[in-house]
Amino acid sequence: MASNDTLSHAKSPVNRNVKHVVLGDLLFQTWYQSIYPEDLVSKDTNRLYVCRWCFRYSCDTNSYARHTQVCHHRTTPPGAKVYDHGGYSVWEVDGECHKLYAQNLSLFAKLFLDHKSVFFDVVSFLYYLLVFTDPKDSSYHILGFFSKEKLSWDANNLACILIFPPYQHKQLGKLLMGVSYKLSGWERDIGLIGGPEKPLSEMGSKSYSRFWEERIARYILRQESEAMGTKDSSQQKQKNPKGARKRHPHEIITVQDIGLATGMLTEDVITALKGMGVVEPTTPSKRRKSQQTSGENGPDDSEMVIIHKSNVLDWAKAHNVALQDPVRAEGFLGKLAPNSSKECTPSPNEKEDGDGPDDE
Numbered sequence: 383m384a385s386n387d388t389l390s391h392a393k394s395p396v397n398r399n400v401k402h403v404v405l406g407d408l409l410f411q412t413w414y415q416s417i418y419p420e421d422l423v424s425k426d427t428n429r430l431y432v433c434r435w436c437f438r439y440s441c442d443t444n445s446y447a448r449h450t451q452v453c454h455h456r457t458t459p460p461g462a463k464v465y466d467h468g469g470y471s472v473w474e475v476d477g478e479c480h481k482l483y484a485q486n487l488s489l490f491a492k493l494f495l496d497h498k499s500v501f502f503d504v505v506s507f508l509y510y511l512l513v514f515t516d517p518k519d520s521s522y523h524i525l526g527f528f529s530k531e532k533l534s535w536d537a538n539n540l541a542c543i544l545i546f547p548p549y550q551h552k553q554l555g556k557l558l559m560g561v562s563y564k565l566s567g568w569e570r571d572i573g574l575i576g577g578p579e580k581p582l583s584e585m586g587s588k589s590y591s592r593f594w595e596e597r598i599a600r601y602i603l604r605q606e607s608e609a610m611g612t613k614d615s616s617q618q619k620q621k622n623p624k625g626a627r628k629r630h631p632h633e634i635i636t637v638q639d640i641g642l643a644t645g646m647l648t649e650d651v652i653t654a655l656k657g658m659g660v661v662e663p664t665t666p667s668k669r670r671k672s673q674q675t676s677g678e679n680g681p682d683d684s685e686m687v688i689i690h691k692s693n694v695l696d697w698a699k700a701h702n703v704a705l706q707d708p709v710r711a712e713g714f715l716g717k718l719a720p721n722s723s724k725e726c727t728p729s730p731n732e733k734e735d736g737d738g739p740d741d742e
């Protein structure tokens with residue numbers, strides 16, 4: 383099992399085998415120990431050179447420089463592009479098809495992840511790379527990634543997430559989280575409601591809480607906006623998300639309504655609502671009313687939380703949450719379903735790569 387982990391970091395580094403990494407033309411400090419083979423990377427390595435395209439590594443600057451001249455992924459990442467909008471794209475890499483790539487990515491990521499992660503069982507995981515393409519010269523940069531089990535019994539839509547340190551604090555984690563929910567396909571008939579693998583690290587928990595809060599706020603904002611639109615023009619028929627019902631701001635909405643509309647687990651919805659401070663004490667009359675609006679299969683009392691939309695709207699205003707989701711629906715490409723049948727064909731380049739992690 384993989385561990386979900388941090389998007390950001392504040393602690394001082396301790397006991398690391400690699401002290402710094404050179405990724406392309408960036409030099410930065412590592413945070414944690416990784417499990418690079420000791421015959422290739424000594425326990426006391428000051429600088430490890432890592433290819434910014436394929437994550438191959440070397441302690442030797444000359445061998446690193448030679449590799450970057452011939453790296454097979456210089457011009458394009460492996461796998462298939464599943465999302466592309468505003469210069470940012472997301473590439474799906476099957477760990478089975480690109481085993482060496484996935485292992486090298488995992489080894490690099492472990493330098494910034496506290497928990498144990500998956501290194502060699504990469505075949506059962508998909509990796510989603512966040513890529514920025516520079517409009518000036520069309521060169522591309524991998525900014526981070528998340529991994530996901532191909533088959534998760536717990537409906538986890540994400541196992542491990544990392545934005546590389548030089549690219550943190552730019553809201554990019556939220557972009558990947560949004561993509562992970564979209565990929566779990568909750569908007570379609572076969573959609574699954576899911577969430578990140580638990581337990582979350584401290585920073586992961588903080589990042590997710592804010593993401594969930596904004597996701598809920600955006601959903602309520604969108605509902606209000608659509609309700610206003612409908613009021614303005616009866617001909618205007620906007621797509622209403624699954625489970626969403628048009629109501630006024632003072633009306634009660636249930637956790638289940640929100641979960642269905644946003645693809646979020648009940649527990650995550652409750653965490654977010656509590657974080658927003660919009661949960662109200664439940665009274666028997668409100669509980670009855672809410673159960674009526676939710677139909678026969680309403681939530682049991684333990685999942686019952688009452689909120690007023692107007693409080694959520696106030697929260698959204700106070701926190702400058704925009705109606706527009708940073709993840710654009712029109713940015714998704716091809717088949718959305720990671721579980722749909724795909725051909726697993728390693729690229730010719732991957733076959734030529736050889737077995738050693740540091741081959742040239």
Ligand SMILES: [Zn+2]
Pocket residue numbers: 433434435436437438449450453454455
């Ligand atoms: Zn490379």
